[in-house]
Amino acid sequence: MWYIPAMLRGLLLRLLRGAAVVFGVVTLTFLLLHLAPGDPVARLLGPAASAEQITAARHGLGLDRPLPAQYADWLGRAVRGDFGASIAQGRPAAALLAEAWPATALLVLLSIVLSWLGGIAIGALQANTRRRALDAWATAGTVTLNAMPGYWLGLALVMIFTYRLRWLPAFGARGLDADFLTGAARLDDRLRHLALPLVTLTLIGLGAAARFSRAAMRDLRDAPYLLAARARGLRESRVVLRHQLRNALVPIVTLLGLSLPALFSGAVFVEAIFAWPGVGQVMVQAVLARDYPVVMAAAAVSAVLVVAGNILAEFLVTLADPRVREHRAGA
Numbered sequence: 001m002w003y004i005p006a007m008l009r010g011l012l013l014r015l016l017r018g019a020a021v022v023f024g025v026v027t028l029t030f031l032l033l034h035l036a037p038g039d040p041v042a043r044l045l046g047p048a049a050s051a052e053q054i055t056a057a058r059h060g061l062g063l064d065r066p067l068p069a070q071y072a073d074w075l076g077r078a079v080r081g082d083f084g085a086s087i088a089q090g091r092p093a094a095a096l097l098a099e100a101w102p103a104t105a106l107l108v109l110l111s112i113v114l115s116w117l118g119g120i121a122i123g124a125l126q127a128n129t130r131r132r133a134l135d136a137w138a139t140a141g142t143v144t145l146n147a148m149p150g151y152w153l154g155l156a157l158v159m160i161f162t163y164r165l166r167w168l169p170a171f172g173a174r175g176l177d178a179d180f181l182t183g184a185a186r187l188d189d190r191l192r193h194l195a196l197p198l199v200t201l202t203l204i205g206l207g208a209a210a211r212f213s214r215a216a217m218r219d220l221r222d223a224p225y226l227l228a229a230r231a232r233g234l235r236e237s238r239v240v241l242r243h244q245l246r247n248a249l250v251p252i253v254t255l256l257g258l259s260l261p262a263l264f265s266g267a268v269f270v271e272a273i274f275a276w277p278g279v280g281q282v283m284v285q286a287v288l289a290r291d292y293p294v295v296m297a298a299a300a301v302s303a304v305l306v307v308a309g310n311i312l313a314e315f316l317v318t319l320a321d322p323r324v325r326e327h328r329a330g331a
Contacts, residue, residue: 014314018307025303026078026296030071033292040087040290061087074293078300084293088286093297096282103173104278107194108267111201116256118202119209124240126210127217138210145207154200154273161196168195171275197274201267212255216248223247253313 041057042049049057058064062073074084083093122142126135162170169175175189220226221244229239271280279298286294 014311018304018311021307022300022303025306026075026300027071029296029299030074031067033290033295034067034070036290038290040292043289044087074296078296083297083300086286086291086294088289088291088294093293096294097279097297097301100277100279100282103276104267104271104280107197107201107271107276107278110194110198111205112256114198114202115205116209119206120213120245120252122206122210123213123215124217124245126214127221127244128236128240139214142207142210142214145203146211148204148207150200150204151269151273153203154196154270157196157200158273169193170196173277197270197276200270200274204270208255213248213252216251217244220244220247256313 039054041054041061041063045053045057055064062070065073077084081094085091086093086096089096119142122138126138129135158170161168169192173190173193175181175193178186178189181189217240223244226239226244229242230236234242267278268280268283270276271278272284275281279301282294283298285291286298
């Protein structure tokens with residue numbers, strides 16, 4: 001048990017580095033928000049508001065104080081979980097994000113599962129096929145998906161499946177008559193509205209997952225232990241799943257952990273395109289309204305997700321590779 005302090009010390013160092021990253025992100029976001037043109041009070045009160053009204057409102061919100069004082073006040077409250085109240089809506093920023101969080105979590109987690117299951121399957125097929133044409137076509141497809149902007153892909157899917165084919169709705173999480181639907185009809189309505197944003201996010205992640213899985217598994221295709229397993233008469237599917245994929249998991253799970261914050265950032269554009277009622281849409285609306293507390297709260301949450309993704313990646317690597325566990329235990 002002598003190695004426990006070393007493990008805890010390593011975890012503490014990672015948490016301290018993560019806290020520094022979060023601090024840097026929120027500090028930069030605060031400065032950029034206040035340097036950007038646009039006055040949230042003027043937007044809130046409208047063009048008919050007088051200068052005296054705007055000045056009084058700014059004083060009431062504390063926006064006339066020096067920026068260092070505003071930042072110190074926000075940071076002190078944020079550490080306690082209080083991100084302030086939305087300027088546009090008057091509600092706590094944390095409550096707005098908490099209401100939108102389930103929709104974003106549903107969309108992102110489903111897309112992670114589908115993109116990585118599909119990506120690993122495609123990568124395994126490419127890594128083990130002897131048909132060069134199949135590998136070339138699959139590579140062209142995954143490279144295209146990996147390079148394709150998410151907002152363009154979302155708009156293209158809307159043009160095809162909503163305006164041309166008229167198969168799927170493009171906006172919102174449910175139809176206008178959803179409150180009157182029950183049972184299978186209600187579920188069908190939710191799935192139809194989920195389809196396009198989910199397919200968009202899944203395709204965005206599929207290309208990177210497939211290319212990374214292909215590279216990780218192709219390096220092991222002719223490894224001696226795989227040749228020995230085939231020589232013992234094991235089925236190819238068992239060789240791939242039990243031996244090749246298992247030994248390729250270290251780089252794969254590393255990218256999986258790091259893809260979590262990237263998917264959440266990609267969800268911002270996808271939710272804005274499809275009017276999906278998640279954190280991304282709340283953040284876009286807050287940026288347009290110069291709603292400082294909501295934008296700062298969303299930036300802080302995103303930064304924490306980046307840090308959590310990195311720590312999760314290291315944890316998954318430790319679980320997947322016993323050698324890493326032994327190395328860190330002996331550090």
